[in-house]
Amino acid sequence: MPAFAADMPAKAARMVVPPPPPAWDLAFGSAIASDYVWRGITQSNHKPSVAAYFEPRYNINKDLQLYAGIGGASISFPNRAAAEVDFYAGIRPTWGKASFDFGVWYYWYPGGSCFNAAVPTDGCAANGSLPVNGNVAKTDASFYEIYGKMNYAVTDAFGLGAFVYYSPNVLNTGADGIFFGGNAKYTFAAFGPGITPYISGEIGYWDLGTSDVFYSTTSFPNGTPYASYATWSLGIGWTWKVFTLDLRYTDTDLSKGDCNAFTSDHTAVQTGHVTSINPGGFGSNWCGARFTARLSADLTVNTNLK
Numbered sequence: 001m002p003a004f005a006a007d008m009p010a011k012a013a014r015m016v017v018p019p020p021p022p023a024w025d026l027a028f029g030s031a032i033a034s035d036y037v038w039r040g041i042t043q044s045n046h047k048p049s050v051a052a053y054f055e056p057r058y059n060i061n062k063d064l065q066l067y068a069g070i071g072g073a074s075i076s077f078p079n080r081a082a083a084e085v086d087f088y089a090g091i092r093p094t095w096g097k098a099s100f101d102f103g104v105w106y107y108w109y110p111g112g113s114c115f116n117a118a119v120p121t122d123g124c125a126a127n128g129s130l131p132v133n134g135n136v137a138k139t140d141a142s143f144y145e146i147y148g149k150m151n152y153a154v155t156d157a158f159g160l161g162a163f164v165y166y167s168p169n170v171l172n173t174g175a176d177g178i179f180f181g182g183n184a185k186y187t188f189a190a191f192g193p194g195i196t197p198y199i200s201g202e203i204g205y206w207d208l209g210t211s212d213v214f215y216s217t218t219s220f221p222n223g224t225p226y227a228s229y230a231t232w233s234l235g236i237g238w239t240w241k242v243f244t245l246d247l248r249y250t251d252t253d254l255s256k257g258d259c260n261a262f263t264s265d266h267t268a269v270q271t272g273h274v275t276s277i278n279p280g281g282f283g284s285n286w287c288g289a290r291f292t293a294r295l296s297a298d299l300t301v302n303t304n305l306k
Contacts, residue, residue, distance in 0.1 A: 021062050022302050027055040027069075029242075031296035036073055039179060039206060040231030040252035041259070042286045043084065045076035045267060053086075057300075065092040067103075075109070078137040078266040082111030090147075101149040105165075107142060114139040115266075133282040135264040138214060141171045157187050163204075174212025175226055179204055196239045203232040208262070215264075217279055224277050227258035229287075242304055246294045256283030263287070 029052065035042055036049035043049070055069035068089035075084045090103020115137045144167060151161040161183045170177040181204030190196040208226040215224050235248030252259075257273035259265070265284035273283030299305065 021059045023059055025057040025059065026301040027053075027057060027298065028300075029053055029296060029298035031294055033292055033294040035290060035292045036075060037248075037250050037290055037292055039204065040229070040233075040250050040254075040287060041263060042290065043073070043075045043077070045286070046290070047076060049074045063094040066090075067092065077109060077112065077141060078135060078264040079109070079112035079114065079139060079141060081109035081141060084109055097153040099151050099153075102147070104144060104146050106144045109141045112137070112139045112141060133260075133266070133268045134280055135260070135266060135268065135282070136215065137264045137266070138172055143167055143169050143172050159185050161185075170208065173215055173226075174223060175209040177206055177208045179206045181205060194240060197236065198239070199234075199236050201232070201234045203230065205230045217277065219276060219279060224261060226262050227254060227275075227277065229254040229258075242297050242299050244294075244296045244298070246296070248292050248294070249289070250292065251289040252287045254287040256285065256288070257281070259287035260284035 031051045033049050033051070035046050036044040036051070051071065051073035053069055053071035055067055058066045060066065066089075069087075071086040071088075073084045073086075075081060085108040086105060087108065088103055088105040090101060092099065092101045094100070115135070145165045146167075147163065147165040149161065149163040151159055153159050162181070163183075164178065164180040166176075166178050168176045181202060183200065183202035185198055185200040187196060187198040205228070207228045210220075210225045211223045213221070213223055216222060217224055229252050231250065231252040233248050233250040235246055237244055237246040254262070255273065255275060256270065257275035257278035260268045260273065260282050261275070261278040263284055263286050265282075265286050268282040268284040270283040270285075271281045274281040
């Protein structure tokens, strides 16, 4: 017994209890991309885009985090909006190998102009010019979504994810939409000066509803029933310290005609793409196959600046 008792303090001294995470943290970053592709559709008219974000975080404990943030990106929309500005907030719980994210996201597109002299709403009576293809656009395309995401670490190198987003008024068109899907990522062992390669892929489906009368056609005078579509991507990338270089191929199954009906692409000039919701026949290449390159930097105060 004396020997056992004497051994107890030594064993206790060897026990290492990790300190709790700091309550407050701040994540921020920026990126430049050859094209801003979102859900398979370009938001920058296939031109380069820059983005940045700022995200305060509060760790209730090591398995539960609250967050809010603001971000922005350069875009090229039919209504000539100045930029995309994002406001978002949510909660991130973790249970074992599974991590979750629930929140709300508001997409704000300030500085837009209306194009549609035929419908004297949304300021169009004062600004009735139209693109050469006759497409129309509201002054304000802003809208919000609620979302839920999950990631599961199958191993330290391989992860699987799933997500769902819902909006009652996608891009202020009047149409509701549910976007859902899954993704996967495999991270290889680092090589050289800490360069870590990975491969990742994602598949999603956007179930879209019917627009309001502003986006109606002669065949659908009460609103256009947008074509729902699938989108997918496959990419490779490398991380080094706070930097990530991502090379990615994306595509959708939207036809050029249905893409034009949904996006109101002001650059659509091709004809011969008549569909039930696109009687004018103009076709958009905003939803087709695309290769993109993106360089980003992501930091947190507690990890990178201490």
